[in-house]
Amino acid sequence: MNAEQFCAKYAVDRMGTSSLKWDALQVRFGDPDLISMWVADMEFRTCDAVIEAMTERARHGVFGYSFVPDEYYEAFFNWEEKHHGYRPQKDWMRFSTGVVVALYWFVNAFTKPGDSVMILTPVYYPFHNAVKDNGRKLVTCELTNTDGRYTIDYEKFEKDIVDNDVKLFIQCSPHNPAGRVWTEDELDTVLGICKRHNVLVVSDEIHQDIILGDKKQIPSAIVKGGKYADNLITVTAPSKTFNLAGLLNSHIIIENPEIRAQYDNYAKTVNQTEVNIMGLTAAQAAYTQGEDWLEGALSVMRENYEYVCKTLKEGAPKIVITPLEGTYLMWLDMRAYLDPDSVKDFTQNKCRLAVDYGEWFGSQCKGFIRLNLATEPKYVKAAIENIIKNIKAL
Ligand SMILES: Cc1ncc(COP(=O)(O)O)c(C=O)c1O
Structure with missing residues (x-):
C-alpha cells in the first residue's frame, strides 16, 4: 500500500x-x-486485524485478571526475530504499563537516592524526569551536533561516567529527538565503556520499528554477538509501531538472572503483576498481522x-x-x-x-x-x- x-x-x-x-x-x-x-x-x-481482535475480545464481555498466553510470546518473539534478528525467551520477559513507568522503576530498582544516572542529551524529557523525580543525580552528556547530525563524544561519555561515578545509563535507540539509528560500532563503544565501568544499561528501543532510512536497527542485546546482554535491560513496546500507546502494554527484557531477580524484588514492592488484556490482545494481533x-x-x-x-x-x-x-x-x-x-x-x-x-x-x-x-x-x-x-x- x-x-x-x-x-x-x-x-x-x-x-x-x-x-x-x-x-x-x-x-x-x-x-x-x-x-x-x-x-x-x-x-x-x-x-484491521487489531480492531477485529479487540472487538471480538470486547464481545466476550469479561475483562477479568489476565495471563499472558504462550501465543503472545510466540507472536512477539517471531516479530523480533524476523525484524531485528533477536529472539528473546519467555523467562526474560516482564511487562509494564508503558515504557516511561518502567524507566522510573529501573531508577528505583537499580540505584540509590543520590546515585548518578546518565543520559545522552538532547533526549526525550521523561528520561530527565525519571532521574530527577526520584532524587538521583542527573548526568547529561551532550551529543555532538555537526550541521544537525548527532554523534557521541566517547571521551566525554567515559569521563562523565568516571567523574560522576555513574551507576545507570539510559540509552535511547533509535534516539528521540536526534533521529539516529545507532550503528553497531557506536553501540559497541558505548556499551563497552559502560561494561568497563560497571554501569548498568537500560536501552529504550520503543522506536525500533520506525526506521525511515537505510540504516539497520540493531538491538543492544545482540551487538557483537550478544557481548553486552548480561549488562542490559531492554524496553520495547508495540505502541509506537502500531499506534497503540493508550493501551499501556510494554515489554521489559532482562537476560541476566541476577539483574532479573533484583528487578523482581523491586517489582514486588510496587506489586507490579498485572497485565492489560486489551493491550495484549491488540499487540498479539499486530505482531502477527500488522x-x-x-x-x-x-x-x-x-x-x-x-x-x-x-x-x-x-x-x-x-x-x-x-x-x-x-x-x-x-x-x-x-x-x-x-x-x-x-x-x-x-x-x-x-x-x-x-x-x-x-x-x-x-x-x-x-x-x-x-x-x-x-x-x-x-x-x-x-x-x-x-x-x-x-x-x-x-
Ligand atoms: C524514547 C521514548 N520512550 C518512551 C516513550 C513513551 O513510552 P510509553 O508511552 O510507553 O510510556 C516515548 C514516546 O514518545 C519515547 O519517544
Missing part, C-alpha cells in the same frame, strides 16, 4: 476522542485551535519527511534539519532565523502549531522544535507552509 492509499484508508480526525494530542491543546498550550504535531502518536487507525500496515505507515512518514526536507531547503534554507534515520520525530534548529526566546511565540502564535520545544529535551536546545510526521500530509504541508510564510515575513 502506498502513502496515498494508506491515508485514504486509515487517516482519521481525532478531535473529540479524548486524545491528548488534539483534545488537550487548550490545557497544554492554552489554545485549542493549533495544528497538533507534538506528542508521539499517529492520526491513523491501527491495522506488517503491511506498518509498511504503509512508514511510506507516509518517509514521504512527509522528503516533503519537509525539500520544501524547507527551498523556502527556509537556514533551518538546520537533523537527518531522520529513525523515529517519526523531526528535529529542526530554527536559530539561524529566530532568537531562541522567540521560537515559542513564532511557532505557536504565528505558525499556529503545537510542537515539542527544544528546551524540553535539553537545556542547550532552546530554539529547536520537534515535529511529529506520523500524520496526514495535509497537516505537514500546512505546518511547513506556515513556517516558511512567517519566516519570510520576519
Whole structure:
C-alpha cells in the first residue's frame, strides 16, 4: 500500500476522542485551535486485524485478571526475530504499563537516592524526569551536533561516567529527538565503556520499528554477538509501531538472572503483576498481522519527511534539519532565523502549531522544535507552509 492509499484508508480526525494530542491543546498550550504535531502518536487507525481482535475480545464481555498466553510470546518473539534478528525467551520477559513507568522503576530498582544516572542529551524529557523525580543525580552528556547530525563524544561519555561515578545509563535507540539509528560500532563503544565501568544499561528501543532510512536497527542485546546482554535491560513496546500507546502494554527484557531477580524484588514492592488484556490482545494481533500496515505507515512518514526536507531547503534554507534515520520525530534548529526566546511565540502564535520545544529535551536546545510526521500530509504541508510564510515575513 502506498502513502496515498494508506491515508485514504486509515487517516482519521481525532478531535473529540479524548486524545491528548488534539483534545488537550487548550490545557497544554492554552489554545485549542493549533495544528497538533507534538506528542508521539499517529492520526491513523491501527491495522484491521487489531480492531477485529479487540472487538471480538470486547464481545466476550469479561475483562477479568489476565495471563499472558504462550501465543503472545510466540507472536512477539517471531516479530523480533524476523525484524531485528533477536529472539528473546519467555523467562526474560516482564511487562509494564508503558515504557516511561518502567524507566522510573529501573531508577528505583537499580540505584540509590543520590546515585548518578546518565543520559545522552538532547533526549526525550521523561528520561530527565525519571532521574530527577526520584532524587538521583542527573548526568547529561551532550551529543555532538555537526550541521544537525548527532554523534557521541566517547571521551566525554567515559569521563562523565568516571567523574560522576555513574551507576545507570539510559540509552535511547533509535534516539528521540536526534533521529539516529545507532550503528553497531557506536553501540559497541558505548556499551563497552559502560561494561568497563560497571554501569548498568537500560536501552529504550520503543522506536525500533520506525526506521525511515537505510540504516539497520540493531538491538543492544545482540551487538557483537550478544557481548553486552548480561549488562542490559531492554524496553520495547508495540505502541509506537502500531499506534497503540493508550493501551499501556510494554515489554521489559532482562537476560541476566541476577539483574532479573533484583528487578523482581523491586517489582514486588510496587506489586507490579498485572497485565492489560486489551493491550495484549491488540499487540498479539499486530505482531502477527500488522506488517503491511506498518509498511504503509512508514511510506507516509518517509514521504512527509522528503516533503519537509525539500520544501524547507527551498523556502527556509537556514533551518538546520537533523537527518531522520529513525523515529517519526523531526528535529529542526530554527536559530539561524529566530532568537531562541522567540521560537515559542513564532511557532505557536504565528505558525499556529503545537510542537515539542527544544528546551524540553535539553537545556542547550532552546530554539529547536520537534515535529511529529506520523500524520496526514495535509497537516505537514500546512505546518511547513506556515513556517516558511512567517519566516519570510520576519
Ligand atoms: C524514547 C521514548 N520512550 C518512551 C516513550 C513513551 O513510552 P510509553 O508511552 O510507553 O510510556 C516515548 C514516546 O514518545 C519515547 O519517544
